[in-house]
Amino acid sequence: MLTIQEREIAQKMQTLKNASGSHSPSIFTIAKEIPQIHIDIDACFLSNPYATSLFMDYIQKELIDSKKLRDILEFYPSQNAIISQYLSQSLDIEQDCIFVSNGAIEAIQAILHNFASNKIIVNIPTFSSYYEFVTPQTQVIYYDLPKENDYKLCIESYIDFVKKHKPQSVIIINPNNPNGDYLPLDSMREILRNLAEVENVIIDESFIHFAFENADFTPISYIALFKEFHNVILLKSMSKDFGIAGIRAGYAIMQKSKIDKLLKNGYLWNSNGLSEYFFRIYGTKDFRDKYEIVRKKYIAQTQQFFNDLAKIQGLKVYPSKANFALLELVNGVKSSDFVIKMLLKYGIYTRTCNDKIGLNGEFVRLASRTKEENSVILNSLKDLFGGINKAR
Amino acid sequence: MLTIQEREIAQKMQTLKNASGSHSPSIFTIAKEIPQIHIDIDACFLSNPYATSLFMDYIQKELIDSKKLRDILEFYPSQNAIISQYLSQSLDIEQDCIFVSNGAIEAIQAILHNFASNKIIVNIPTFSSYYEFVTPQTQVIYYDLPKENDYKLCIESYIDFVKKHKPQSVIIINPNNPNGDYLPLDSMREILRNLAEVENVIIDESFIHFAFENADFTPISYIALFKEFHNVILLKSMSKDFGIAGIRAGYAIMQKSKIDKLLKNGYLWNSNGLSEYFFRIYGTKDFRDKYEIVRKKYIAQTQQFFNDLAKIQGLKVYPSKANFALLELVNGVKSSDFVIKMLLKYGIYTRTCNDKIGLNGEFVRLASRTKEENSVILNSLKDLFGGINKAR
Numbered sequence: 001m002l003t004i005q006e007r008e009i010a011q012k013m014q015t016l017k018n019a020s021g022s023h024s025p026s027i028f029t030i031a032k033e034i035p036q037i038h039i040d041i042d043a044c045f046l047s048n049p050y051a052t053s054l055f056m057d058y059i060q061k062e063l064i065d066s067k068k069l070r071d072i073l074e075f076y077p078s079q080n081a082i083i084s085q086y087l088s089q090s091l092d093i094e095q096d097c098i099f100v101s102n103g104a105i106e107a108i109q110a111i112l113h114n115f116a117s118n119k120i121i122v123n124i125p126t127f128s129s130y131y132e133f134v135t136p137q138t139q140v141i142y143y144d145l146p147k148e149n150d151y152k153l154c155i156e157s158y159i160d161f162v163k164k165h166k167p168q169s170v171i172i173i174n175p176n177n178p179n180g181d182y183l184p185l186d187s188m189r190e191i192l193r194n195l196a197e198v199e200n201v202i203i204d205e206s207f208i209h210f211a212f213e214n215a216d217f218t219p220i221s222y223i224a225l226f227k228e229f230h231n232v233i234l235l236k237s238m239s240k241d242f243g244i245a246g247i248r249a250g251y252a253i254m255q256k257s258k259i260d261k262l263l264k265n266g267y268l269w270n271s272n273g274l275s276e277y278f279f280r281i282y283g284t285k286d287f288r289d290k291y292e293i294v295r296k297k298y299i300a301q302t303q304q305f306f307n308d309l310a311k312i313q314g315l316k317v318y319p320s321k322a323n324f325a326l327l328e329l330v331n332g333v334k335s336s337d338f339v340i341k342m343l344l345k346y347g348i349y350t351r352t353c354n355d356k357i358g359l360n361g362e363f364v365r366l367a368s369r370t371k372e373e374n375s376v377i378l379n380s381l382k383d384l385f386g387g388i389n390k391a392r
Numbered sequence: 393m394l395t396i397q398e399r400e401i402a403q404k405m406q407t408l409k410n411a412s413g414s415h416s417p418s419i420f421t422i423a424k425e426i427p428q429i430h431i432d433i434d435a436c437f438l439s440n441p442y443a444t445s446l447f448m449d450y451i452q453k454e455l456i457d458s459k460k461l462r463d464i465l466e467f468y469p470s471q472n473a474i475i476s477q478y479l480s481q482s483l484d485i486e487q488d489c490i491f492v493s494n495g496a497i498e499a500i501q502a503i504l505h506n507f508a509s510n511k512i513i514v515n516i517p518t519f520s521s522y523y524e525f526v527t528p529q530t531q532v533i534y535y536d537l538p539k540e541n542d543y544k545l546c547i548e549s550y551i552d553f554v555k556k557h558k559p560q561s562v563i564i565i566n567p568n569n570p571n572g573d574y575l576p577l578d579s580m581r582e583i584l585r586n587l588a589e590v591e592n593v594i595i596d597e598s599f600i601h602f603a604f605e606n607a608d609f610t611p612i613s614y615i616a617l618f619k620e621f622h623n624v625i626l627l628k629s630m631s632k633d634f635g636i637a638g639i640r641a642g643y644a645i646m647q648k649s650k651i652d653k654l655l656k657n658g659y660l661w662n663s664n665g666l667s668e669y670f671f672r673i674y675g676t677k678d679f680r681d682k683y684e685i686v687r688k689k690y691i692a693q694t695q696q697f698f699n700d701l702a703k704i705q706g707l708k709v710y711p712s713k714a715n716f717a718l719l720e721l722v723n724g725v726k727s728s729d730f731v732i733k734m735l736l737k738y739g740i741y742t743r744t745c746n747d748k749i750g751l752n753g754e755f756v757r758l759a760s761r762t763k764e765e766n767s768v769i770l771n772s773l774k775d776l777f778g779g780i781n782k783a784r
Contacts, residue, residue, distance in 0.1 A: 019473070020471060021660070023660070026469070026470050026471075027467065028467070029474055042467075045467065049466075052462065052466045055465070059461070073444070073447070073448070073638040073639055073666065074444045074635055074636065074637065074638055075418065075419065075434075075437065077637075077640070079412060079413075079415070082421055102494050102498075102662055103661055105660060105661050106658075109658035109659070112657075113657075113658070129660070133657045134657065135657065239468070243466055244466065245468040245469075246463075246464050246466055246468065246469055246664060246666075248469070248494075248661070248662075248663075248664040265504075265525045265527065266498075266501035267501070268415070268497060269497050270497075270498065272494075272639055272640040272664050272667070273637075273638025274465065275664070
């Protein structure tokens, strides 16, 4: 599939990828290291671009036009326990159950190191930090999501597996990354009812704003489950749904005693001026109302994109209620070649899943971007795969 | 000294202070919780305001005017090992000895938790995080800096103390916080020659850009000592010298094996878009040249400020080569009353040192701000203390 020149660039990309561990090199890094590559669309990037525009409108009006940006960058941000008060307003939960973090990744590290250093069950395929950031003494047990069931979690089989292994902790990402499978609230409740003996049930709901259980895309909150089950730890990145990965905003919800332990010897000033600013406006109804509009608009476009993708020959699109879809290349194309071809021929950066443990086959993860970008992605894929739609 | 109304506000301030642990509540928090207080000058705040202006010039030109700010906030920052490459250029040391952190405080926590969990010697008075953020099993031994010697470190006595207690780690802040005493490079080398058996000699050089050993204020770097002594860990906040506390930029320099351990299970994406941007421009000669000008200007003004302060009756000003001075109230005024009076009568926020262990007396820490603000502070102090200069 690749020309000699393309293969050389593929080699350089592989070197960058190796240096990035089990994550994609950033587009800044690629631009710096391989100047031949011009990325027009970053479809690795799991982020609602309309929400970014909304945030930028606030920044322009409230910080730049009003000359308040300097204050945000010059002075110390508030401490963790102060910023959690803003979040308390938007999340309808007590402030002392909220741990504000420098991106969700900091909360993941904090939880794995402080509360989950014994036996832990991780479902695969998954977000790699969940097994990479464990402590040296942690025993990781993998639960294989079955390919024959589109990598969906089967509640009964999962509960049996957990009961058999008796772990200290389990992790469920919902919707799951990289396949986007969504476990409805009632199913999650059913799991929790059966896992009372597990010390920590860590639920990563970083993609929950893209999920829906009805046609109105009514917001779903797992905070209800935290209130019902004492062993739940909720984790949330704001990077994806709010499109603000660069400001590093995340949080975790857990029992007050755990928060106390974390704040007792660290994490005091882990927010920055702009993440504090974000959490402050997220506490306002004005922002949340505007956000709801761009959230629903993006879900509708994303689901339409996935439907259109599914019509392209050579691709299997796994059902997703996240803002990305797992694509299986079922026409003999290797995913690493596909990624390079998309990059060099169309300027579209996609995520190979070669390095994801628990996937068997040639997989790529594709993010939903703006409507216009999704359209370019669709046309490029049709072009690449011969333009023939599946007979349906 | 205080009126009834002032005493009521003092109570509220005390409540905020208690909620902030052993740190000052931020001016944002104060503004929100006690609207009666109007802070004109934040003299708690240890930061070069001219450097902030320099950074804001870059932000305006390179990010706002050129419409690149969105990229910085929308996309993921680079990973730790990429950003340390920028720093490597400015610091003249290998990239793989640099740990980039979300403010120096994150590096402090990481080092205390990962490498210094046994016996540690902390000199007091000091920055409280050095004893608050230790692990539960850590044994902290305090070395009292002697008041009779202006809380200066006496090399011989210190070396004897360390040799007697045989700690795993020691911490030296240089210049020290809160008194500003500076230990010259040669004295530090002498200490290090004698402490080869200590596993970690942690040197916090967050205020080193304000220190000087000659009349030209030539930059001092302790990196030379890291290259000479394998057990040195250097810690550096960028908040103070570059006036950018809100972006949370810091780093630590340590042996590669230690960095590898830290990055193996965390700290992957701990920078944000703006801290990455800062580290990127800090890597350029253009920025560093401009920074040198504002650094030297600020030192000259700061030292002049300290000299003028020393002439005010009722105050003892401890010798400082940092950007703050420790003031002892020697006229019977209580430091908590002084702080409230300065706040309510003059709009100047100063740092009581009541909560600093290792200080014996009534102490306040006062930051050097702009020349104009320093002048207002001086006049306010003269007004408060009767306007009479010391006979000299």
